[in-house]
Amino acid sequence: MAAPVVAVVGGGQLARMMAPAATALGLHLRVLVEDAVSSAAQVVVDAPVGEPGDPVALERLVSGAAVLTFEHEHVPNTLLTELGDRGIPVHPGPDALVHAQDKIVMRTRLTALGVPCPRWAAVESADGLRQFLDQATGERAAVVKTARGGYDGKGVRVVRDPAEVHDWFSAAATGTGAPLLAEELVPFTRELAVLVARRPSGEVRTWPVVESVQRDGVCAEVIAPAPHLDPATAAQAEQIGRTVAEGLGVTGVLAVEMFELPDGTLLVNELAMRPHNSGHWTIDGAVTSQFEQHLRAVLDLPLGETAAREPWSVMINVLGSQHAVLTDALPLLGPGVKVHLYGKAVRPGRKLGHVTVTGDDLESVRARARAAAATVMGVDA
Amino acid sequence: MAAPVVAVVGGGQLARMMAPAATALGLHLRVLVEDAVSSAAQVVVDAPVGEPGDPVALERLVSGAAVLTFEHEHVPNTLLTELGDRGIPVHPGPDALVHAQDKIVMRTRLTALGVPCPRWAAVESADGLRQFLDQATGERAAVVKTARGGYDGKGVRVVRDPAEVHDWFSAAATGTGAPLLAEELVPFTRELAVLVARRPSGEVRTWPVVESVQRDGVCAEVIAPAPHLDPATAAQAEQIGRTVAEGLGVTGVLAVEMFELPDGTLLVNELAMRPHNSGHWTIDGAVTSQFEQHLRAVLDLPLGETAAREPWSVMINVLGSQHAVLTDALPLLGPGVKVHLYGKAVRPGRKLGHVTVTGDDLESVRARARAAAATVMGVDA
Numbered sequence: 001m002a003a004p005v006v007a008v009v010g011g012g013q014l015a016r017m018m019a020p021a022a023t024a025l026g027l028h029l030r031v032l033v034e035d036a037v038s039s040a041a042q043v044v045v046d047a048p049v050g051e052p053g054d055p056v057a058l059e060r061l062v063s064g065a066a067v068l069t070f071e072h073e074h075v076p077n078t079l080l081t082e083l084g085d086r087g088i089p090v091h092p093g094p095d096a097l098v099h100a101q102d103k104i105v106m107r108t109r110l111t112a113l114g115v116p117c118p119r120w121a122a123v124e125s126a127d128g129l130r131q132f133l134d135q136a137t138g139e140r141a142a143v144v145k146t147a148r149g150g151y152d153g154k155g156v157r158v159v160r161d162p163a164e165v166h167d168w169f170s171a172a173a174t175g176t177g178a179p180l181l182a183e184e185l186v187p188f189t190r191e192l193a194v195l196v197a198r199r200p201s202g203e204v205r206t207w208p209v210v211e212s213v214q215r216d217g218v219c220a221e222v223i224a225p226a227p228h229l230d231p232a233t234a235a236q237a238e239q240i241g242r243t244v245a246e247g248l249g250v251t252g253v254l255a256v257e258m259f260e261l262p263d264g265t266l267l268v269n270e271l272a273m274r275p276h277n278s279g280h281w282t283i284d285g286a287v288t289s290q291f292e293q294h295l296r297a298v299l300d301l302p303l304g305e306t307a308a309r310e311p312w313s314v315m316i317n318v319l320g321s322q323h324a325v326l327t328d329a330l331p332l333l334g335p336g337v338k339v340h341l342y343g344k345a346v347r348p349g350r351k352l353g354h355v356t357v358t359g360d361d362l363e364s365v366r367a368r369a370r371a372a373a374a375t376v377m378g379v380d381a
Numbered sequence: 382m383a384a385p386v387v388a389v390v391g392g393g394q395l396a397r398m399m400a401p402a403a404t405a406l407g408l409h410l411r412v413l414v415e416d417a418v419s420s421a422a423q424v425v426v427d428a429p430v431g432e433p434g435d436p437v438a439l440e441r442l443v444s445g446a447a448v449l450t451f452e453h454e455h456v457p458n459t460l461l462t463e464l465g466d467r468g469i470p471v472h473p474g475p476d477a478l479v480h481a482q483d484k485i486v487m488r489t490r491l492t493a494l495g496v497p498c499p500r501w502a503a504v505e506s507a508d509g510l511r512q513f514l515d516q517a518t519g520e521r522a523a524v525v526k527t528a529r530g531g532y533d534g535k536g537v538r539v540v541r542d543p544a545e546v547h548d549w550f551s552a553a554a555t556g557t558g559a560p561l562l563a564e565e566l567v568p569f570t571r572e573l574a575v576l577v578a579r580r581p582s583g584e585v586r587t588w589p590v591v592e593s594v595q596r597d598g599v600c601a602e603v604i605a606p607a608p609h610l611d612p613a614t615a616a617q618a619e620q621i622g623r624t625v626a627e628g629l630g631v632t633g634v635l636a637v638e639m640f641e642l643p644d645g646t647l648l649v650n651e652l653a654m655r656p657h658n659s660g661h662w663t664i665d666g667a668v669t670s671q672f673e674q675h676l677r678a679v680l681d682l683p684l685g686e687t688a689a690r691e692p693w694s695v696m697i698n699v700l701g702s703q704h705a706v707l708t709d710a711l712p713l714l715g716p717g718v719k720v721h722l723y724g725k726a727v728r729p730g731r732k733l734g735h736v737t738v739t740g741d742d743l744e745s746v747r748a749r750a751r752a753a754a755a756t757v758m759g760v761d762a
Contacts, residue, residue: 002706003706003708003724004708016404017404019400019401019404019424020400020401020404020405022424023397023398023400023401023424024401024719024720024721024722025708025711025720025722026707026708026722026723026724026734027708028423041426042409042426043400043403043404043426044426045422045423045424045425045426045428047426205716287717287719287739288716296711299711301711301712302711302712302714302715302716303716304716304717305716305717309690309691310690325383325384326407327384327385327406327407327408330406330677330680330682330683331682331683333683334683335586335669335683335684335685335686336668336685336686338405338668339405339406340405341384341405341406341407342407343384343407353407358668
């Protein structure tokens with residue numbers, strides 16, 4: 001058959017959701033999973049077990065592969081550079097990926113590109129952070145982040161006094177923790193995200209800009225497109241997405257999370273160089289899903305159409321559940337709900353799945369999506 | 382995790398296309414495949430190899446399964462009855478399935494239910510067939526079918542003289558072939574199909590009635606919904622679908638293929654009790670695909686919404702290809718084409734995949750779908 005092999009690092013739900021897209025396109029998906037019962041391992045035939053930082057495991061993963069890609073950013077860049085030097089296509093490449101791995105590198109580069117960011121500084125000491133706080137124009141507070149290793153709200157603290165991140169400074173000083181970044185506390189009205197795909201030969205496509213609602217630092221709800229979004233702001237968000245994708249040389253799917261301020265100003269918050277929670281709605285709501293698009297992009301295939309299929313899509317995460325087995329909720333869901341379960345063991349607050357509802361009327365779509373997510377979580381809507 | 386296990390007999394593209402639906406619903410799919418490289422085996426982790434008629438293989442297949450179902454009708458009913466007697470849910474059950482296995486049983490039952498069929502007779506000899514031909518009202522010709530084992534135009538001949546099926550009569554007489562059925566040659570204007578899903582507890586849903594275009598006895602193109610279909614005819618087609626599903630006690634997805642006559646009369650041609658080629662458009666064109674719906678139905682879960690997502694969907698089969706590897710065609714396809722490749726070795730005329738295009742304007746949608754299918758086949762559009 002000799003279908004192209006797409007090698008993916010990571011066995012979570014993002015790799016899992018690449019599987020249906022690979023099936024349709026007739027591609028051979030091979031996923032390096034943390035363990036044999038991980039979310040992706042349940043649905044991918046070729047799923048070797050190994051650590052993303054293990055050179056032997058990576059070697060096996062890329063054997064005969066047309067491309068190496070990722071569902072997370074936790075692969076040592078030295079290994080990727082070495083693979084790339086040997087002619088194995090790595091997308092996104094290590095030179096791009098570093099911007100999703102290190103927030104100081106990211107802020108430095110975005111600032112150089114003229115991409116609007118919150119006021120920020122790398123802070124190496126309590127004094128440095130105090131100086132940063134002294135310059136606050138609004139509330140005397142800052143968002144302090146570890147430059148590396150954070151996700152879903154971990155590695156992020158809102159700080160009013162440097163003592164609140166004393167432990168992080170100590171860890172950074174002794175080399176057991178990452179350097180720290182301070183960012184102004186932005187008085188945003190809401191969070192937006194733009195999803196972009198770029199292929200190595202340069203083609204770029206963006207999906208409609210979405211509104212993303214976070215709870216406790218975790219994406220809870222996504223509305224596509226972002227309601228009442230000023231067309232000029234939407235165009236600016238898309239332009240920022242393109243600038244970041246092109247400026248950083250991103251290949252594959254890129255998510256750019258942004259703050260919208262009361263006057264419509266946009267400031268970039270975070271980047272992810274892979275399919276992203278803010279794009280899960282595309283499976284049921286867009287002509288081409290972010291998972292299919294990511295496979296297309298990393299293989300340098302023509303990108304698929306990104307138009308929405310219906311006026312509104314609302315995606316809601318299933319975070320924890322009262323059901324012991326999530327499929328127990330299936331008999332309780334209405335006929336228009338698209339449910340995606342990740343095959344994970346239930347734990348409080350864990351991302352176990354998501355639901356998407358699409359339709360003409362936003363209020364009704366959102367109400368049905370919220371009710372469905374509550375049903376899967378086993379809680380009152 | 383303990384997700385419900387859905388056991389499926391058959392490793393072809395129909396079982397393959399159940400995999401993405403099972404992934405989304407968090408179900409454990411287990412497929413009995415003919416060999417380890419079959420279409421479904423490439424994308425289903427739990428894919429034991431065995432013959433559908435082997436009791437040991439079936440026993441392993443159903444171990445711990447919530448339900449046993451099928452992608453084809455070639456399982457001995459005695460085995461299914463035995464499994465059902467032991468309390469293993471079998472959907473569709475053997476009492477329904479026999480109507481998809483034996484065309485004489487099917488015609489007898491449909492006639493008893495008052496479902497409109499072409500004039501037909503079981504014919505046991507050349508004399509019997511001659512009598513049938515003598516009664517022809519139009520052209521002196523009949524469609525002769527083997528009652529069992531036919532598919533995709535095999536086991537079907539248009540006959541003007543009994544000598545043309547002499548070999549089949551001989552085989553039937555010596556017990557090496559199936560009994561024969563003669564049907565009038567219907568002067569139809571086109572073929573329609575209605576796809577129905579029914580769950581054991583009784584809920585029934587139908588998708589919009591489609592037009593299906595056959596070439597050389599093989600489904601080549603499906604247009605959803607059937608263009609210019611009289612609403613009364615559409616309602617009658619849906620009613621026929623429901624009557625067949627309920628009258629025969631079908632569970633899961635049922636496809637009813639029909640002839641439409643110049644005056645709008647409908648006559649049932651064939652039945653299939655499983656996802657069917659005439660329903661492939663539902664993957665990209667309907668809220669719920671026939672594959673997800675089949676899984677829902679056989680598990681007795683609430684059925685999903687069957688509305689079309691866009692005004693028109695056109696599905697075209699990829700039958701053979703000039704490409705040695707079908708994925709070689711991916712770089713040549715336009716952005717709005719949804720392609721589904723089955724991972725099969727290329728052989729002339731073989732069903733290797735399909736493409737679907739959706740949109741507002743039928744002529745443009747059909748032209749794009751035809752061009753895309755030609756591209757995958759490596760031929761001029």
